[in-house]
Each structure stands twice: as structure tokens, then as C-alpha cells.
Amino acid sequence: MREVAVIGVGMQKWGEIWGKSFRDLFAEAGHKALLDSGVDHIDSMYIGCMSGGLFAAQEHIGSLMADYLGVTPIPATRVESACASGGVAVRMGWMEVASGLSDIVLVGGVEKMTDINGDEATFALSTAADTEYEGYQGITFPGLYAMMAVAHMAKYGTTMEQLSAVSVKNHANGALNPSAQYPFTVTMEQVLTSTPVADPLRLLHCSPITDGAAAIILCDVETARKKFNKRPLVVIKGSGQATDTIALHSRKDFTTLNAVKISAEKAYTMAGLTPKDINLAEVHDCFSIAEIMATEALGFFKPGDGGPAAMRGDTSRQGRIPINTSGGLKSKGHPVGATGVAQIIELASQLWGEAGARQISSPRYGLAQNMGGSGGSSVVHILERK
Amino acid sequence: MREVAVIGVGMQKWGEIWGKSFRDLFAEAGHKALLDSGVDHIDSMYIGCMSGGLFAAQEHIGSLMADYLGVTPIPATRVESACASGGVAVRMGWMEVASGLSDIVLVGGVEKMTDINGDEATFALSTAADTEYEGYQGITFPGLYAMMAVAHMAKYGTTMEQLSAVSVKNHANGALNPSAQYPFTVTMEQVLTSTPVADPLRLLHCSPITDGAAAIILCDVETARKKFNKRPLVVIKGSGQATDTIALHSRKDFTTLNAVKISAEKAYTMAGLTPKDINLAEVHDCFSIAEIMATEALGFFKPGDGGPAAMRGDTSRQGRIPINTSGGLKSKGHPVGATGVAQIIELASQLWGEAGARQISSPRYGLAQNMGGSGGSSVVHILERK
Numbered sequence: 136m137r138e139v140a141v142i143g144v145g146m147q148k149w150g151e152i153w154g155k156s157f158r159d160l161f162a163e164a165g166h167k168a169l170l171d172s173g174v175d176h177i178d179s180m181y182i183g184c185m186s187g188g189l190f191a192a193q194e195h196i197g198s199l200m201a202d203y204l205g206v207t208p209i210p211a212t213r214v215e216s217a218c219a220s221g222g223v224a225v226r227m228g229w230m231e232v233a234s235g236l237s238d239i240v241l242v243g244g245v246e247k248m249t250d251i252n253g254d255e256a257t258f259a260l261s262t263a264a265d266t267e268y269e270g271y272q273g274i275t276f277p278g279l280y281a282m283m284a285v286a287h288m289a290k291y292g293t294t295m296e297q298l299s300a301v302s303v304k305n306h307a308n309g310a311l312n313p314s315a316q317y318p319f320t321v322t323m324e325q326v327l328t329s330t331p332v333a334d335p336l337r338l339l340h341c342s343p344i345t346d347g348a349a350a351i352i353l354c355d356v357e358t359a360r361k362k363f364n365k366r367p368l369v370v371i372k373g374s375g376q377a378t379d380t381i382a383l384h385s386r387k388d389f390t391t392l393n394a395v396k397i398s399a400e401k402a403y404t405m406a407g408l409t410p411k412d413i414n415l416a417e418v419h420d421c422f423s424i425a426e427i428m429a430t431e432a433l434g435f436f437k438p439g440d441g442g443p444a445a446m447r448g449d450t451s452r453q454g455r456i457p458i459n460t461s462g463g464l465k466s467k468g469h470p471v472g473a474t475g476v477a478q479i480i481e482l483a484s485q486l487w488g489e490a491g492a493r494q495i496s497s498p499r500y501g502l503a504q505n506m507g508g509s510g511g512s513s514v515v516h517i518l519e520r521k
Numbered sequence: 522m523r524e525v526a527v528i529g530v531g532m533q534k535w536g537e538i539w540g541k542s543f544r545d546l547f548a549e550a551g552h553k554a555l556l557d558s559g560v561d562h563i564d565s566m567y568i569g570c571m572s573g574g575l576f577a578a579q580e581h582i583g584s585l586m587a588d589y590l591g592v593t594p595i596p597a598t599r600v601e602s603a604c605a606s607g608g609v610a611v612r613m614g615w616m617e618v619a620s621g622l623s624d625i626v627l628v629g630g631v632e633k634m635t636d637i638n639g640d641e642a643t644f645a646l647s648t649a650a651d652t653e654y655e656g657y658q659g660i661t662f663p664g665l666y667a668m669m670a671v672a673h674m675a676k677y678g679t680t681m682e683q684l685s686a687v688s689v690k691n692h693a694n695g696a697l698n699p700s701a702q703y704p705f706t707v708t709m710e711q712v713l714t715s716t717p718v719a720d721p722l723r724l725l726h727c728s729p730i731t732d733g734a735a736a737i738i739l740c741d742v743e744t745a746r747k748k749f750n751k752r753p754l755v756v757i758k759g760s761g762q763a764t765d766t767i768a769l770h771s772r773k774d775f776t777t778l779n780a781v782k783i784s785a786e787k788a789y790t791m792a793g794l795t796p797k798d799i800n801l802a803e804v805h806d807c808f809s810i811a812e813i814m815a816t817e818a819l820g821f822f823k824p825g826d827g828g829p830a831a832m833r834g835d836t837s838r839q840g841r842i843p844i845n846t847s848g849g850l851k852s853k854g855h856p857v858g859a860t861g862v863a864q865i866i867e868l869a870s871q872l873w874g875e876a877g878a879r880q881i882s883s884p885r886y887g888l889a890q891n892m893g894g895s896g897g898s899s900v901v902h903i904l905e906r907k
Contacts, residue, residue, distance in 0.1 A: 136620055156653065188574035193654065195603035196647040198897030201764040202771070208783045210762035211898070212609050215599045217581035223598050227613065234522055235618030251838070262574055263581040267542065270578065376596035378587040385588070397594045511584030512597070 136233040139371045140359035141273070141518065142352050143172020144329030149347035149468035150316040157191040157247040158203040164348035164473075165243050172352035173363055175500035180204070180211040183224030183244035186471035187213070189259035192245050196495040217263035218421060219242060221349065221475025222514035228353045229371050229516075238358050243350035243405045244473035256344050260471070265382035277341060277422070279383055279509045281333035282519040284424040286389035288335070290439070293337060293427065297442030299326035301423040302339045302465055304451050309462020311417070311493040314477075316345050316468030340423040345468030349477035369486045372500070373517035375401025381511040394513035395432035395504060402502070402515040403434075410434035413456060413517070414498035415485055417478035419506040420463040426450075429504055430458060433515070452495055460485060460493050475505035479516065486520040522619035525757045526745035527904065528738050529558020529865040533856035535733035536651060543577040543633040544589040544826035550734035550859075551590045551629050558738035559749055566590070566597040569630035570858035573599070575645035577633050577818040586629070603649035604807060606630060607735065607861025608891030608900035614739045615757050615902075624744050629736035630859035632844070640730050642730050646857070649894040651768035663727060663808070665895045667719035670810040672775035674721070676825070679813065681721060683828030687809040688725045688851055690837050695848020695876040700863075702731050708735035723759030726809040731854030735863040755872045759794070759903035761787025767897040771819070780899035781818035788888070788901040789820075796820030799842060800884035801871055803864035805892035806849040810837075815890055816844060819901070838881055846871060846879050861891035865902065872906040897904030 145167025152160065162180065169177070182200050187193045197211035217225040221244030228242035248256050261270045287293045291465060309315040321339055326508055329339040354363060354371060378396035380386055386393070403409060410433060418433065420426035427441035435456050436444045442481035444450060450458035461467050461481035464474060484490045501518045538546065547568065555563070568586050573579045574804025583597035602609040607630030614628035634642050647656045650665060673679045689709055695701040707725055715725040740749060744895060763783035766772055772779070789795060796819060804819065806812035813827035821842050822830045830836060836844035847853050847867035850860060868887035870876045887904045 136622065158653075186574045186580050188572045188645070189580075191652070192644075192648055193652040194572050194575075194601060195650070195767060195894050195897055197602050197609075198764050198767040198893060199651065202766045202768075202897070207765055208763040208780055211764050212613070212762075213601045215580060215601060216583050223583075227598070229622055230616060230622060234616055234622075236522065236616060236620075258578075259574070262579050264578040265585065266577070267544075376598070377594040378584050379593055380588045380596050381581060381584040382588075394594055500846070507584060509580050511581055514596075 138356040139229050139232045140354050140356050140419050141369050141479060141483045142354045142359050142363040144351050144483055145169045145171055146349040146477055146480060147347065148314050149345050149470060151249045152346040157193060157245065158199055158311055160247060160348040161200050161245040162203045164350040165241060168241060168350035168352050174239050174316045174352055175208060177206060177239050177241045178293050179209055179222040179231055180206065180241045181227045183220035183475060185214055185215055185217050185220050185246060186259050186262060188373055189262065190251060190334035199369055206374040216512045217507030218471040219475055219505045219507035219512045220472040223376065225475060225479055225516060226514055229374055232353050232355050238355050238461050240353045241350060242353060242476060243348060244476035246470035246472040247346050248344045248470060249346050261505060268382050277333035277336055280424055281336045282383065283389050287424060287428065290390050293442035295327060295494055297446050298340055298423045299323055300445040301420060301426045302326045304445065305420060305463040305465040308452060308460050308493055309466025310460045312467055315462045315466050316343060317466050336422055338369045342421045342464035342469040345470040347468060347470035347473050349473045349480055351476060351479050368482050368521040370519050370521060371516055372519040373402035373406030375399060376514045378512050379510055381508060383509045392428050392432040392510040394510050395429055395506060397409060398513040398515040399433045402517050406517045408500060408517060413500050413502045414500040415457040415460055415495055417461060417481050418458055418504045420459060420465050421469060426458065433504060452493060457495050460495060478503035478505060482518045486518060523621060524742040525615050525618045526740050526742050527755050527865060527869045528745050528749040529554045530737050530869055531557055532700055532735040532863055532866060533733065535731050535856060537635045538732040541704060543579060543631065544585055546732060546734040547586050547629055547631040548589045550736040551627060554627060554736035554738050555688045560625050560738055563592060563595060563625050563627045565595055565617055566592065566627045567610040567613045568599045569604050569861060570599055570631060571601055571606050571608035572645050572648060576637060580695065598655050602898045603893030604857045605861055605891045605893035605898045606858040609762065611861060611865055611902060612760050612762055612900055615760055617848035618739050618741050624741050626739045627736055628739060628862060629734060630862035631734035632856035632858040633732050634730045634856060635732050640820040641811050654768050663719035663722055666808040666810055667722045668769065669775050670721055673814065676776050679828040681713060683832050684726055684809045685709050685832040687806060687812045688712045690831065691806060691849040691851040694838060694846050694879055695852025698848045698853055700845060701848045701852050702729060703852050722808055728807045728850035728855040731856040733854055733856035733859050735859045735866055737862060737865050752873045754907040755869050756905050756907060757902055758905040759792030761785060762900045764898050765896055767894060769895045778814050778896040780896050781815055781892060784899040784901040785819045788903050792903045794886060794903060799845060799886050799888045801843040801881055802888040803847060803867050804844055804890045806845060806851050807855060812844065819890060825836050838879060843881050846876065846881060864889035864891060868904045872904060
């Protein structure tokens with residue numbers, strides 16, 4: 136299989152975007168990525184979207200977006216893996232270019248979540264859990280992650296302060312990101328005393344409801360070197376995807392994200408790297424406990440040390456392994472289908488040295504981890520600056 | 522890229538299946554395909570599903586189905602292209618095996634459409650059209666295809682009898698298919714006098730609402746030859762995918778299915794074949810007019826000759842190019858996400874010589890054409906018996 140480069144990126148400022156529709160958001164991000172890359176055509180397109188049906192009463196998203204991006208009649212495929220839809224779309228695009236079937240592929244992600252009310256959005260998101268055995272019993276995602284947090288606290292002594300340190304750090308990063316939905320800092324005190332949502336999780340431990348899109352252009356390395364060489368070459372060095380039981384109650388242990396672990400192992404193996412080689416990571420902090428568990432499952436910290444590591448500052452921009460320099464889902468926002476694509480944008484920007492005020496010093500390897508539901512699916516990509 | 526074989530298939534009798542849930546349907550078809558192929562594992566899985574959200578209040582379908590098929594932690598990805606979701610899933614599975622990333626991949630499709638009422642199902646299906654410019658104005662799919670039928674009649678003189686001949690032929694085939702939802706014959710008189718739905722289309726020109734799933738196992742040819750050689754080798758010789766505007770009103774001509782034409786040209790080119798080489802085809806007859814237009818766009822008949830060809834019997838099991846020997850969407854049923862996968866099952870069964878009472882004499886090349894919306898997306902596969 137061929138090596139694949141990221142040669143262009145595009146997104147808008149995320150938030151409650153009432154002036155742009157579902158299709159507008161995607162087309163805007165797509166056009167920005169096309170312009171940024173300098174390509175004169177694309178061969179194919181993938182779109183990550185969790186629930187066009189429930190959020191926007193719109194399926195057939197491949198046809199819609201190819202139409203509104205002005206790129207028909209190319210193949211355009213929508214992929215879904217709940218909140219990991221964007222990451223899985225990246226994997227599909229990578230596979231298509233790596234296989235030799237296409238040379239230039241656009242991968243985008245989009246979700247328009249604020250056109251329905253809060254109750255409806257909570258219901259739509261709950262369809263990422265096991266509808267028959269979880270959703271219909273009344274539990275939604277804050278409750279599921281609260282149970283994971285309680286289990287992690289009971290087993291490892293993880294504290295409210297440790298959970299809150301994740302939110303404080305991600306908002307500190309997001310405050311430097313012009314695309315972030317909530318680009319402001321929060322204090323430990325503010326997080327600890329914010330409105331309770333599902334005990335022990337409080338509002339500032341939870342990622343928000345967001346409208347937004349993100350897009351990247353993938354290209355085989357040979358063509359990228361020849362035609363699109365205005366930046367350092369950034370390639371996808373490893374890709375791993377895995378599943379776990381969709382329902383939390385089917386797992387032996389609530390404190391381990393097995394799909395994350397397995398998808399990471401696959402990506403490390405493909406890349407010939409270990410967790411120690413990684414210079415920064417974007418991880419799926421849909422709730423603060425998720426970041427702690429993900430950093431453990433990815434091998435950055437041993438089980439139970441994810442919370443203390445956040446408190447020590449190991450995951451800050453100046454720390455041993457900066458996590459979510461973009462602000463993460465918490466501060467940047469979480470338009471579910473777009474999140475996994477935006478993670479790649481942050482890594483590419485950092486590897487290109489274009490991350491502005493939040494730039495870390497010359498990273499070589501970046502890792503993105505995107506997760507569906509309560510960890511029922513996970514996809515990991517490792518990027519390298521050549 | 523490597524050549525890819527179809528080595529196992531599975532589905533259940535389709536219909537209003539009130540005793541089995543969304544997940545049960547998929548797991549049943551998947552298990553049958555696994556047993557039929559004789560594989561001891563799969564490396565990855567794709568699931569075609571149009572709207573798990575609106576039909577079954579369930580997204581995150583990759584995780585759910587991997588869980589209930591008992592194959593976690595393998596990668597499992599749901600793909601959507603409205604009623605072409607199944608065909609696009611086949612293309613993804615083919616690409617993964619052809620690329621060398623995996624050797625054995627399960628591709629399934631599923632839709633559970635009768636757990637909501639008729640109004641809700643009509644709405645869910647309408648999200649395959651342009652929601653903002655078509656759906657919200659009140660038009661649904663029978664109306665869209667009725668406009669295409671009227672345009673085709675006006676331009677080419679296509680008649681009600683020609684439209685109806687398609688339904689008569691497909692029910693004659695479906696009557697011989699144990700998996701068909703409506704396995705009975707209908708007469709020309711019955712079709713012509715059935716309940717009007719959207720003028721000129723009557724009930725027996727329309728495919729039904731269906732519960733069902735279908736699954737196939739794909740494998741690289743080398744492994745298939747070595748380990749799974751109980752049947753003649755059937756390979757995917759060509760794959761093509763294309764898009765068109767999602768809204769009908771954006772097209773210059775209502776009588777031509779451009780995405781079908783382009784996806785077919787790509788598949789013919791990859792296979793090194795022409796329409797004349799094809800011995801049978803499964804095409805997307807969501808409405809009888811769609812079969813007529815598809816047989817023209819695929820190059821089997823010249824524009825305007827699709828209707829007369831159906832009347833002449835050219836598309837019957839004994840005709841020049843048998844179309845929809847399975848009974849098609851009309852008689853076999855149309856669980857939208859599963860349809861494209863079931864088309865491959867019919868082709869493989871015919872190429873293996875296992876199609877029972879509806880077997881045609883020793884075909885070598887079969888073509889499957891699966892379409893989304895009013896032709897906003899199309900995917901074509903060509904299979905060969907080696």
C-alpha cells in the first residue's frame with residue numbers, strides 16, 4: 136500500500152451557527168480545504184456524519200455534499216461510527232489513496248446539532264448507545280460516562296480535581312484556537328462548582344452541542360512531493376480501528392477502553408512506533424474522564440495514572456505529551472461527525488508549524504484518537520512530519 | 522490491487538418480520554454467510570444501512586452489529602448512500618481486500634422499516650431526497666419517480682403497458698425465490714388496475730416497505746483458491762461509483778440517470794467489458810420506471826428502448842439479458858440498506874449455478890446496479906465466474 140500525505144485542511148469557527156445550514160457548513164470546510172491544498176480536482180470523497188437523519192432530517196449525505204461542493208459525479212460516501220464517524224472517514228480516505236484506487240481524496244466530517252432542541256439532541260446522541268438495552272431504559276451519555284468515572288475513582292482513587300484539571304487544561308488550549316466554540320479559560324474552582332449534570336460529572340466536565348464541519352485533502356506521497364510541496368510533508372504513518380460491546384453493561388471492566396487499546400496497538404504496529412515516540416495527541420475528551428481513560432489506553436500513562444498525570448501538567452502544551460492542544464472536544468466543541476477530521480487538522484497544523492499561539496516545539500509524530508459511544512468503537516491515526 | 526472473490530452468502534426470507542429486531546436480522550444474515558463460506562474468522566466488516574436513526578432509533582451500527590454477530594474487536598464500519606448503501610458497502614469491502622489491508626471481510630446490509638408506521642417510513646425514506654428543497658415542499662419518492670415516468674413517456678412514448686411489463690416479469694421471477702417478500706405472480710391487468718399512488722405510478726409499479734438483511738463474505742483470490750474452493754470461483758471484476766445532483770429539479774433531463782451511466786462506465790472499464798458481455802443483471806427497480814431507465818443507462822438498450830425491451834421479453838429469464846432474476850426490489854422486497862448486498866447474492870447464486878428454479882443457463886458475467894434517491898448516487902459491480 137502507498138504512503139498517504141495530508142496536503143490541505145479547512146474548517147470554520149465552530150459553535151451555534153444559526154446562519155449556515157448542514158450543507159453550507161460542509162461545503163464551507165470543503166472549499167477551504169480545496170483552496171488550502173491547491174488541488175485542481177478530487178477523485179473521491181468521504182463524509183463522516185453520525186446522524187443526518189435525526190439532527191437534520193437528511194440522509195443520502197454523499198450525494199448532497201458532492202452536489203453542494205460542486206464535485207459531482209465523483210464517488211462520495213458517508214460513513215458512520217457515532218462520534219468516531221470523522222476518524223473512520225479519514226481511515227476510508229487513507230485506504231482509498233493507499234490502495235492506488237484514487238490519488239486525491241477529500242475527507243470531511245459534519246454535524247448540525249442545534250437545529251433541533253436540547254431534548255431531541257440528547258435523544259439523537261443516545262442512539263450511539265445500545266438503544267434497546269440502554270437508551271430505552273432512560274440512560275444517556277452523561278450518565279454512562281458518570282458510571283465510568285465512578286468506577287475509575289473507586290478502582291484508582293481518581294479525584295474530582297484530576298477530572299477538573301483536564302477541563303482547565305483544554306480550555307487553556309482552546310482559548311488560543313480561533314476555531315474553538317468556547318475560546319476562554321476556566322479555573323479549577325469554576326469547574327468544581329459548575330452545575331451538576333450526572334454525578335460526579337459537572338457541566339465543565341462535558342463537551343458541548345456544536346454545529347461545525349472539517350475537511351482535509353489526502354494525496355499519495357509521490358504526487359504530493361511533485362505538485363503540492365509548499366509545506367513539510369506530513370504523512371499518515373499508522374491507522375487502527377476496533378470495536379467493543381456497544382452496551383457498557385456487557386463489559387468486564389468499566390475502567391478500560393478496550394477498543395481504544397486495540398486500535399492504538401494496530402496503529403503503533405503499522406507505524407513501527409511506541410507511545411514514547413509520540414510528541415502530541417488529540418484524544419476524544421467527550422467527558423473529562425474519557426481523556427483520562429484514553430491517555431491510559433493509548434499507553435501514555437499506566438492504568439490509574441491518567442488523572443495524576445493531568446494534575447502534574449504532563450499533558451499540557453509544555454508537558455511530556457501535550458494532549459488536545461486544539462482545546463479538545465471540551466473547548467473546541469464536538470459536532471460529532473466532524474470531530475475526528477478536526478483532530479487531524481490540529482495534528483497537521485502542529486506538524487507543519489502552523490498552530491500559531493498554541494504551537495508546540497517541532498513535533499515529529501502526532502496521534503489522533505476518536506471514539507464512538509461509550510467506547511464501542513475507536514479509530515487511531517498516527518501522523519509523521521518527514 | 523488484488524482480485525477479490527465472493528465466497529459465501531446469507532439472508533433470510535424478507536417481509537414484515539415482527540419477531541426479529543434490527544440487530545437480529547443482521548446477525549442472522551451474517552451468521553448464515555459465515556457458515557456458508559466456511560471461514561473461521563473475519564478481519565473486518567462493513568454494514569450498509571440507510572437510516573438506523575429514523576427507522577430504528579439506533580446509530581453506531583458498526584459497534585452494535587460487531588457485538589451481536591460476536592466478532593468484536595474487529596473494525597466494523599457502517600456506510601450510507603440512501604438506497605445504495607448496500608452497494609457502497611460492497612465497494613468498501615472490495616477495496617479493503619483488494620488493497621491488501623485485509624484478506625477476509627464480511628459485507629452486510631440491513632434495514633428494519635416496519636417498526637415505525639407508514640407515515641414515518643415515508644418521511645424516513647424522503648430524507649434520501651433533498652430535504653430542504655424537495656422533502657419540505659411535500660414531495661416523496663413515488664412523486665419524484667412519477668415525474669421521471671411522465672418525462673420518459675413524453676420524450677420516448679413509453680407506455681403504461683411497458684411499465685407494467687416490468688412488474689409482471691419481476692413478480693414471475695420472485696415467485697421462484699424463497700427469500701422474496703411477495704413471492705407471487707401478477708397479471709398485466711392486475712398491475713394496470715392496481716391502486717393509483719402517484720400518477721402514472723400504481724401500487725404494483727412500486728417496491729414495498731421491507732424488513733431484511735443480507736451478507737456476503739469477500740476474500741482475496743489466492744486465499745479463496747487455497748481454502749474456500751467448494752464452488753466455482755466468482756470474482757468482482759469491476760466496481761464503479763458516481764453521484765448526481767440530489768434534487769431532481771437541478772438536472773437538465775429527467776429521463777437519463779447520469780450517475781448510473783458513469784458508475785457503469787467505470788465498472789465496464791475496470792472489467793474490460795461492454796454491456797454486450799453481460800449475461801444477467803440485478804438493477805434498482807424501486808419503481809418500474811427506474812428499471813426501464815437503468816437498463817438504458819447501463820447500455821443494455823438505447824435511450825427510449827427500455828420500455829419496448831421489457832414488452833418484448835428481452836429482460837425475462839429466457840430473454841437476451843435477464844434482469845432481476847431474483848424478483849428485484851418489486852417482488853423480493855426493498856429493505857433499503859440490504860438491497861445492494863442481496864443483488865450480489867443473486868448474481869453469485871446464478872454464477873455458481875445455485876439459483877434453483879430461477880437459474881438461467883451458465884452465465885459468466887453478472888452486473889449489479891444499486892441506486893440512491895432519485896439517482897443522486899449509483900454503484901455498479903460486475904462479477905465473473907472464472
